[in-house]
Amino acid sequence: MDKVILHCDLNNFYASVEQLSHPELDGLPIAVCGDPEARHGIVLAKNMKAKAAGVATGEPIWAAKRKCPGIVFLPPHYDEYVRISKQVFSIYTEFTDRVESFGLDECWLDVTESTSLLGSGKEIADRIRETVKTRTGLTISVGVSFTKVLAKLGSDLKKPDATVLLPRESYMDTIGDMPPSSLIMIGRSAAAKLEALGIRTIRRLAEADRGMLRSRFGVIGEKMSDAARGEGDDEVAFYYAVRVPKSVSHGTTTPRDMTSDEDARAVVYALSELVAARLRRHDLVAGGVALTLRRADLTTASKQCLLPADTCSASDIAEGALGLLSSMHSFPAPLRALSVAATRLSESSVRQMSLFDDGVSREEVLEKCVDEIRGKYGFNALRRGVLIGDKLTEGLHGDDGFLPFKR
Missing domain, CATH: 3.30.70.270 (Reverse transcriptase/Diguanylate cyclase domain)
Structure with a gap:
């Protein structure tokens, strides 16, 4: 049924x-x-x-x-x-x-x-x-x-x-002549490739050879075929089920372009603090970090890496992100926006530790104490030295839960 x-x-x-x-x-x-x-x-x-x-x-x-x-x-x-x-x-x-x-x-x-x-x-x-x-x-x-x-x-x-x-029994009568890009999983790039193959409608996609689609698109080709044919076992998650997200991220477009390592370092640390605080709030740790940048000409680039050990420390996340940035961009070429994401998430109770790790690091304990102080007195009650006086990150922490008496 x-x-x-x-x-x-x-x-x-x-x-x-x-x-x-x-x-x-x-x-x-x-x-x-x-x-x-x-x-x-x-x-x-x-x-x-x-x-x-x-x-x-x-x-x-x-x-x-x-x-x-x-x-x-x-x-x-x-x-x-x-x-x-x-x-x-x-x-x-x-x-x-x-x-x-x-x-x-x-x-x-x-x-x-x-x-x-x-x-x-x-x-x-x-x-x-x-x-x-x-x-x-x-x-x-x-x-x-x-x-x-x-x-x-x-x-x-x-x-x-x-x-x-x-x-x-009748869905194809309604949507058969619509372009494949009408389906949620098919973006502009895939739609252009399908059109080059003569596949310009959902009906034609449903009729297309599944093996050919796999050879051209990989596994996603089979998923596109399933979507058009109304096939596949779609599970809708339970609302109250505890689900670990795939990533936690925070990004910002700065009031002026970042033109130096010092500019970028302050922004990366500010974003990493937001990301790490959210991880701790939900008892999660990250095994990887990703960085996305947007240049002044509006081109973008992304890169990710693994961290030495699972962590919810802003310092660990920031240093990983800064390492990625140094391999992706050279100043003084201006940057307009940055986004930092914690990836490969897991519950903190089942974290993977490095060979020399004793579990929860001193840095993480310290940052949890900082969370408590900021939660009571506001973010500016304690600030990292790298953020003091920095105009690029002013206002960045206005909606992150570090508001006085919010709790």
Whole structure:
């Protein structure tokens, strides 16, 4: 028997939350964007009015203004987005315990076991939509299908506030002529390669020889075939299951370009402190580190490495990241942005230690004490010497949990 999988997508989430907070702006085009003075001047989200005027997510503020002179720009309020996201996800768990997050505003639900009590997939989807709308004032679009990929595509087909069914017996009638890039796993590069092979529709992808796809794309070729054919065993995770994330990262675009080793060192240490604090907060350790940089010409590069031992120390993470940076970039060529990620995560209770490690290092014990002090008195109660007086990292710790009396 086919599974009944829903994909729920909060419509224009950031912009919709802001609109609830600003009823006086009802009916006006709205865009949520960062601070232009800090060079985060791009559109993060927009409402339907702005979308109808051609405003696109990710474009510069000036371009959005040119397309839509009457647009209202609002700053993001991430704490509020997280709060409302949790409220909505709590609603989802009233219908099933299989709720798998795909960001703050999207998730999959497996309601197969709920249909005997709550009705068909469509009936459940419609009840969820009405419940979310009544309790939060927000709308969602829901795709109902038998795989996660097709459910996700279904939720994209009709917005806002809609339910779309893609059943096994007729899903190809609805999506067969759509381009392969409509499927979540197929990006522009893969789509271009498929087009070079004459595969321009989902139907053609489903008909393509599986062996040929594997020879051209590797394992991902088989996954693309499965997605188009509606095959594969899609598991939706339990909402309350403890899952170790694949990575923990933090990045920033600096107020001015980094032009020296000293600039970059301060930023890397500031980011590493954020990453390490999150690891400790969730009792995780990292076995690797990754660094992503963006140059002034907007080109990017990434590299990763293993650490000598599993750690949640900011110093260990920072030194690993700085080693990567030295192999990737030479100053004074300017850098615009950096991101540090802790990878190969595991629970701290099952950490792998180096031959000469005695378990939890002195550095980690010290940093946990620092966490406690910052949690009570704020981040600036204790600062690393490398960060004192550094203008590039000012304000970077404003949303990391190191706020006075936040706990």
